[in-house]
Amino acid sequence: MRTARPSHPPDSSTAIEFLRRHEGGAALLPAARRILDLRRDLLGLIPPSLRDTCDVTGFDDDVVIVRVLSASGAAKLRQTLPRLRDGLVERGWKVGAIRMQVRPATAA
Numbered sequence: 001m002r003t004a005r006p007s008h009p010p011d012s013s014t015a016i017e018f019l020r021r022h023e024g025g026a027a028l029l030p031a032a033r034r035i036l037d038l039r040r041d042l043l044g045l046i047p048p049s050l051r052d053t054c055d056v057t058g059f060d061d062d063v064v065i066v067r068v069l070s071a072s073g074a075a076k077l078r079q080t081l082p083r084l085r086d087g088l089v090e091r092g093w094k095v096g097a098i099r100m101q102v103r104p105a106t107a108a
Contacts, residue, residue, distance in 0.1 A: 035059060038093060042066070045087040050077055054100075062096035064088070067103050074102050 039056040042064065046054065053073035058065035068074040081098050088095045 041091050045084050062094050064098045066100050068100050074100050
């Protein structure tokens with residue numbers, strides 16, 4: 001059985017354009033841009049072997065929420081959390097913690 005990976009849009013400008021063109025979407029643009037920018041920076045810091053197993057799902061206050069597809073992926077990622085947090089801080093993000101949620105992908 002093949003495990004589905006989190007979908008990573010090839011170009012985030014598509015989502016931004018969608019929000020820009022639809023009524024009410026403009027109010028969501030700042031939050032969407034913030035999550036996309038955070039996602040780009042975090043995925044740039046994550047070891048390549050783990051990039052396809054996780055994705056940013058939220059950023060509340062100073063806590064980044066990362067969805068991880070498996071417990072084994074979470075265990076590997078957990079070892080890098082201090083370095084990831086420090087890397088985000090160096091890039092200007094006000095991050096106090098990174099919280100992981102293990103949530104396997106659902107089949108479509």
